[in-house]
Amino acid sequence: MENLYKSIYHIFGAIYVPKDLRHSNALVHISDTPSFIYKAIIKMIKKIKPRVIIHTGDIVDDIKLEIRPQLIEVYKKEANKFINEISKYAELIILVPGNHDDFTKLRLKDNVKILNEGDVFIFDGIKLGLSHKYENLPLNCDFYLYGHDKNCLKDYYLNGIKYINVIKDKKIFKLCYPIGTDNYRLKISRMGK
Numbered sequence: 055m056e057n058l059y060k061s062i063y064h065i066f067g068a069i070y071v072p073k074d075l076r077h078s079n080a081l082v083h084i085s086d087t088p089s090f091i092y093k094a095i096i097k098m099i100k101k102i103k104p105r106v107i108i109h110t111g112d113i114v115d116d117i118k119l120e121i122r123p124q125l126i127e128v129y130k131k132e133a134n135k136f137i138n139e140i141s142k143y144a145e146l147i148i149l150v151p152g153n154h155d156d157f158t159k160l161r162l163k164d165n166v167k168i169l170n171e172g173d174v175f176i177f178d179g180i181k182l183g184l185s186h187k188y189e190n191l192p193l194n195c196d197f198y199l200y201g202h203d204k205n206c207l208k209d210y211y212l213n214g215i216k217y218i219n220v221i222k223d224k225k226i227f228k229l230c231y232p233i234g235t236d237n238y239r240l241k242i243s244r245m246g247k
Contacts, residue, residue: 060230067091067232069098069218080222081106081177082144085186085201085214086152088116088238089132091231092139095218098229099143102220106177107144110201110214111152111186113137115239119154130159141165148175152186152202180224197226215239 056072063070082104087095099107113133117125137160141147147166150173151157157168169175171190175182183195187202188211201214209226212219217228 064230064233067094067234069094069229069232071098071101071229072227075220075222075227076101077103078220078222079103079105080220081108083108083110083199083212083214083219083221085110085199086112086115086239087136088235088240089114089136090116090238091235092132092136094232096136096139096143098218099140104144104220106146106148107140108148108150108175108182108184108199109137110150110184110199112154112201113149113152115152115154117154118240119156121154126156126159129156133159134161137166138163148184150184150186177221178224180221197221 060070080102082099082102084095113136114129117129119125119129137147141163145165149157149166149168150171169184171185172192173184174192174195175184180197181195183192183198185191185200188200188205191198191200198211199214204213204216212226218231220227220229
């Protein structure tokens with residue numbers, strides 16, 4: 055029955071959260087989030103009520119700021135609105151800059167921290183390597199959180215584009231993004247470039 059719920063939520067642009075993860079004090083890892091799915095992510099975060107949210111870059115992934123810097127005001131508006139909203143539901147938000155981010159334009163609340171690619175964060179005794187790009191991950195960690203592309207080598211490399219990764223009680227849960235998320239990300243390969 056749970057697979058049916060997952061499919062229905064996915065098709066209708068929502069994110070299914072299993073009962074085990076609701077009000078769970080977990081860590082949620084997301085990456086490369088287009089503004090079109092913010093509503094679904096916010097609803098998911100409200101259900102999980104995580105202690106920590108880690109975003110590994112490209113907060114407004116449909117803007118592609120590196121390619122279209124003239125959209126900086128739209129980026130600023132969307133990113134601020136999203137980060138400020140999710141910061142209401144977690145003790146700590148960690149942002150790792152992506153190639154389409156400009157964090158100097160954001161107004162961040164006190165519970166939002168910026169870490170760099172290659173930094174390490176400890177959560178419940180688990181050493182997490184953080185980066186936007188796979189090749190900039192640090193060494194000797196228990197798990198690696200990143201985004202940018204869909205490369206995924208081993209189970210302990212958690213790609214935030216492929217899945218929303220939730221860490222609870224030292225276990226990994228992978229939630230599906232809403233249907234069409236990759237289209238909203240405006241993948242360059244899909245644009246014929």
